[in-house]
Amino acid sequence: MSRPDEPGPNTRCVRATSSPHAPGEPLSPSPVFTSTYHALPVGEAGDFYGRNSNPTWRALEAALAGLERAERALVFPTGMGAITATLRALCVGGTLLVPSDGYYQTRVYAGERLAASGVEVRAERCGAFVDAIRALAGAPQPRVVFAETPVNPTLDVLDLRAAAAAAREAGAILVVDNTAATPFGQVPLDFGADLVVAAATKGLCGHSDITLGYVAANRADLAQAVERERTVSGATTGPFEAWLAHRSLATAALRFDRQCANAQAVAEFLSGKPQVRSVRYPGLAADPSHGLAARQMARFGSLVSIELASIAAAQQFLARSALFAEATSFGGVHSTADRRARWGDAVPEGFLRLSIGIEDERDLLADLRHSLG
């Protein structure tokens, strides 16, 4: 949500990509900071080896922390890199609750890797998640709740304030995956989350040309634990990717505003169509999550999920569309569509997750009209 005492999201994006001291930080790729072609003074905190930290990461991390209203952010080469490092750092030996209807790779990692290393893994769908958090009281410590909202791909919304209160009562750490909403859609730390993780691969970087993840936190102890995991496990971001991601942030709020406005128009357009069995978009007044979304989200996101009658109807849609490329991932400037059942999500065969880009609204609606046949 915008605060009266701070600049708007576009100003914050543009400011987050410039430094008060220099017009943009130089790219610092050297692992040991002694190369002659590397002009920065040696000796800044952490700058003795590239796996620990480097100035290019820190410039990006400061920008991401600002957007998530966190004290500290840490970058990772992918969203999953951020998520798995966080879970390894926080929940080994304890209990982990994950969404059963959220992003599938998180569940896969928890079930395949963490459960095998002794973590008690529980899963619950978004609609019953707060009760499942309450039920963690008494479970083996440490207790970690990994929440996602809106859940990808069904777009149900979780009540973040209630989740944070339940986690506090149950003695659990609350981690929120903010990939779909982005910090322009919601700021989970404002609602009491302990940590935010996200794939900047999606809307934040926004050009479908980079993978990147981050963790953001206000609690120094948690940030240090995750940083320690990053340093010792060594899955770190290349400086060039960090620099490119930082450059992409300048237009992130601008792109997201346009995507959300287009998504609203697309959701409303599709709601009335006989070929479409159902539409989920938190911004639709008739959506089951709308009341909750309106309380905690500043923008409702770039994803619209629809159900067509069959796999054949979905495939025909994908074949006819000129503007929706069939592709997984989401959040880019180009509109894309993904038939999620092909990845094993528990959704009907004709279910499509649409990621709405920055094209002109009338062109998107004309393309949808044609593609639905």
Ligand SMILES: *Cc1c(COP(=O)(O)O)cnc(C)c1O
């Ligand atoms: C894509 C995604 C991730 C993983 O990000 P990668 O950069 O692909 O590793 C995590 N969470 C959600 C909600 C996602 O959509």
